[in-house]
Amino acid sequence: MDNEKLSLPQYDIPDDVQNAVAITTLDRLYNWGRRSSVWPLMFGLACCAIEMIAAQAARYDMARFGMEVMRPTPRQADLMLVSGTVTKKMVPSIVRLWNQMPEPKYCVAMGACASGGGPFKEGYNVVAGIDKLIPVDVYIPGCPPTPQALIAGLIKLQQKIDKQSLRKVHWYRKGPDVMEIPVPILGPDLIDPRRNAEIKSAAAALATKESA
Amino acid sequence: MxxxxxxxxxxxxxxxxxxxxxxxxxxxxxxxxxxxxxxxxxxxxxxxxxxxxxxxxxxxxxxxxxxxxxxxxxxxxxxxxxxxxxxxxxxxxxxxxxxxxxxxxxxxxxxxxxxxxxxxxxxGHPDLRRILMWEGFEGHPLRKDWKEPFYEEDAKPFKSRWPDGRFTMAEDKNPFKDNLKFPQDFDPEKWTPDNDESLYQTLKRYTVKDEDGLETDRIVVNMGPQHPSTHGVFRAAIMLDGETIVGLKPVVGYLHRNHDKIGERNTFLQNMPYTDRLDYFNSMSNNLGYAIAVEKLMNIPVAERADYIRVIMAELSRIQNHLVFVGMLLNDLGAMYTPALYAFEERELILDIFEAVAGSRMMCNYLRFGGVVRDVPPYVLQKIKDLVFDRLPAKTDEFERLLSENEVLVSRLKGVKVLDAETAVRYSVTGPVLRAAGVPYDLRRADPYSVYDRFDFDVAVRPNGDMYDNYAIRIDEIRQSLRILQQAVKQIPDGPINSQKPQYQVRVPAGESYGRIESPKGELAFYVVSNGKPNPWRYHVRPASFVNITALEKMCIGTKIADFVALLGMLDIVMGELDR
The missing domain is CATH 3.30.460.80 (NADH:ubiquinone oxidoreductase Nqo5 subunit)
Known part of the structure; x- marks a missing residue:
């Protein structure tokens, strides 16, 4: 069901209660509450964080979208704004923070670095985009994105929330929470435990190539 | 000049x-x-x-x-x-x-x-551990024979990116299909990570026994890397005896973006936008430091009008940096948001000017070797005049009226020691923190660069080195910057904005140069070694924040944990510059 139909359920309201009753869907009500109070995690990585603060300040005022309450703890946050370069040294902490956030949770990759490494992509300590580890809902281009661009990205996120349905969202499903992401390990380079077998075989291939 | x-x-x-x-x-x-x-x-x-x-x-x-x-x-x-x-x-x-x-x-x-x-x-170094990378990392990345996982060629622009008119991905060339590099026959399952063991080992030396031979319980508290008041991804491992800090080790590198290594493969001009991202509050000042270093090496003059524009931009950037400092400091001290909102209101007006001249609010990439990239149009100059003659002096007064004599603020800050002059010099601390300790060392006077010797201004100094002085010196510096700006916008001559022809690649003769400026956070210097090739052989940034935190341990030992956030705030660190 698309958005328009959700807000107009096509029920006739009797004349005597015309201005006293409104009919909507449960999804619409649920999403309206969630989209109007997306609380971001107070968490800044680099340059983009400054534009994020600027977007909170008077001129751009993210409070208009119900997003002014930045929570310093992941347990109370709905949105992780990855605002800056994701480095290998930092990424275990980011994944841990993400795992600590309760569902429903969203991730926005703000800026070129968080989206794909940006100007620092070739750096030896840089993870080329947070989406290598965490599922991203909205990518915002720019280096750094202006506050306007950030707000446009967050409106995009609100539109995404609007389209979700209580019947389908995974966080009310039964069964174990499979969304937990294994925390990367700092080895000779960054080790993603999900790719252990792949790393091992590629490293072994290196050795045979060398001896050949 | x-x-x-x-x-x-x-x-x-x-x-x-x-x-x-x-x-x-x-x-x-x-x-x-x-x-x-x-x-x-x-x-x-x-x-x-x-x-x-x-x-x-x-x-x-x-x-x-x-x-x-x-x-x-x-x-x-x-x-x-x-x-x-x-x-x-x-x-x-x-x-x-x-x-x-x-x-x-x-x-x-x-x-x-x-x-x-x-x-x-x-x-003879007592604690020689890795600092920007982690313990266990393979190799020393700035060595010339150490290749990055995405290594393609020694110098940019890479020809290999477009071999037959089609692009190739760095990921496809790497055996691990990612920005990763492992030794041969590496088995990730057999790896035991360091888990900061070596860090906690060095904190152990603070464990002492009292007179009766009893060992008091010490707790290690980790602040950061995700902490709302550590100004980014800074982390401090603090050893506490009750509430008193008895040991502290800064842990940095969480934003280490390999500035030096990338810089050595870029051409000289390609480094200019990267310098923007060092101290991301002050891209104009960073540009200036780098431009001065390379101009010294190239031995070229700077167009006079451009020199004035540089000073104007650098001083505007200092003002907005100090405004944000005061706002954020008050945030850290518990005056949530209001002072910061006031500060950001003024900052936006200064960013408008940067956007008008450079096209970007924060990452200006505005300076070129020998001058600047675009001229300042008359309407922008008028805007700057309005700001520096009317709005900003009035707003600085307002800030002072609200804060400087605010009883709560004064009793919180007065008498809380930050650093004394002798320790500050010994620990190579520069910038406002050094001057607040009574050392009148400002590069704009001590080792003048650009056209600073033509302006009449005082080096802001405060005698006590306590928190209040560290706060007040920022307000003093805003006033001095306004004085410089008022003279500069009046004196700015007409003329060309670059002494050189616009060019993508500059010829830099072999040699070394050390260009330093007084950035709002302290001495920012670029050490550049050229061997006559299009890209620098060695490109090193000496950031103010990084060197200033050397004194953090000294500053904090003996104080209460509650003061730590404020003491860290006084150093005015910015992680982009600290970790590079």
Whole structure:
């Protein structure tokens, strides 16, 4: 069901209660509450964080979208704004923070670095985009994105929330929470435990190539 | 106008230490080469006999394949040119150089950085661990024979990116299909990570037994890397006895973006936008520091109008930096949001000017070697005039009225010690923190660059070195910056904005240069070594934030944990510059 139909359920309201009753869907009500109070995690990585603060300040005022309450703890946050370069040294902490956030949770990759490494992509300590580890809902281009661009990205996120349905969202499903992401390990380079077998075989291939 | 290259002719070390010290005779180089074994003796003499009390930069240079060099830049806090001395060792592991930590404690973190990135072992350093990378990382990345996982060619722009008119992905060329590099036959399942064991090991030395031989319980508290008041991804491992801080180790590198390594493959001009992202509050100042370093090396003049534009932009940037400092400091102290909102209101007006001249609010990329990239249109100049003559002075008064005599603020800040003058100099602290401790050391006066010698302004100094002085000196500096700006917008001449033709690639003769400026956070310097090729052989940033946190341990020991956030806030660190 698309958005328009959700807000107009096509029920006739009797004349005597015309201005006293409104009919909507449960999804619409649920999403309206969630989209109007997306609380971001107070968490800044680099340059983009400054534009994020600027977007909170008077001129751009993210409070208009119900997003002014930045929570310093992941347990109370709905949105992780990855605002800056994701480095290998930092990424275990980011994944841990993400795992600590309760569902429903969203991730926005703000800026070129968080989206794909940006100007620092070739750096030896840089993870080329947070989406290598965490599922991203909205990518915002720019280096750094202006506050306007950030707000446009967050409106995009609100539109995404609007389209979700209580019947389908995974966080009310039964069964174990499979969304937990294994925390990367700092080895000779960054080790993603999900790719252990792949790393091992590629490293072994290196050795045979060398001896050949 | 050109600033005179730092001359070392005033000091003759070769006469004082015959046979041990020799003058550096390579063309384009200056300073002295010191024998490795006598380094500590010579450095002590440089500090005590010759009066170079401030060691600003320590860095390694890899002259692949034969030599490894450690370069030291020492200055006098009374002003004047500096002294460059260096040690050369054969490039065979283990590369060992005596640590200067007992002569200049400010060398601490910089030596650790040189060990981490270049693999130079500083013998006698008490805590030589990796600093920007983690323990267990393979190799020393700034060595010339260490290749990044996404390595393609030595110099940019890479031809390999478009071999037959079609792009290729760096991921496809890497055996691990990602920005990863593992040793041969590496098995991730058998790996035991360090898990900060070595860090906690060094904190253990603070565990002491009291007179009765009882060991008091000490707790280690980790603040950061995700903490709302550590100004980014800074982390401090703090050892506490009750509420008193008895030990502290800064843990940095969470935003280490490989600035130096990327910079060595970029052409000289390609580095300009990267410098924007160092101290991301002050991209204009960063541009200025880098431009000065390369212009020194190229030996070219700067167009006069451009020099004025540079000063205007650098001072505007200082004002907005200090405004944000005050706002954020109050945030850290518990006055949530209101002062910060006031500060950001003014900051937006200054960013409007940056956007109008450079096209971007924060990452300006505005300066070029010999000038600036675009002229300042008359309507922008008018806007700057409105700001510096009317709005900003009035707003600074308002700030002072709201804060400087605010009883709560004053009783929170007055008398809480930050640093005294002697310790600050010993630990190579520069910038407002040093001046708030009573040392009138401002590069705009002590070692003038650009056209600062044409303006009438005072170096802001405060005598006590407590938190209140550290706060108040920022307001003083805003006022002085406004004075400079008011003169600069009146005096700005017409004329060309660049002494050179616009060009994508500049010719830089071989040699070294050390360009330094007074950035809002302290001394920001760029050490550039060229071998005549289109890209620098060595490109090192000496950031103010990084060197300033050397003193953090000293500042915090003995204070209460509740003061830690405020003390850290006083240093005004910014992680982009600290970790690079």
């Amino acid at each position: 050109m600033t005179a290259p730092a001359s070392t002719l005033t000091v003759d070390l070769t006469q004082r230490f015959p046979g041990i010290v020799s003058a550096d005779a390579r063309p384009g180089y200056s300073g002295f080469i010191v024998e490795k074994d006598s380094l500590i003796e010579v450095a002590t003499a440089i500090r005590d006999e010759f009066g170079f009390d401030l060691l600003t930069a320590v860095t390694g240079v890899d002259y692949f394949p034969d030599k490894m060099e450690v370069v030291y830049h020492a200055y006098k806090t009374t002003g004047g040119p500096g002294l460059v001395f260096r040690v050369q060792v054969p490039r065979v592991d283990p590369i060992e150089v005596p640590s200067l930590i007992n002569v200049y404690p400010g060398a601490d973190l910089q030596e650790r950085e040189a060990w981490d990135l270049m693999g130079i072992k500083f013998t």
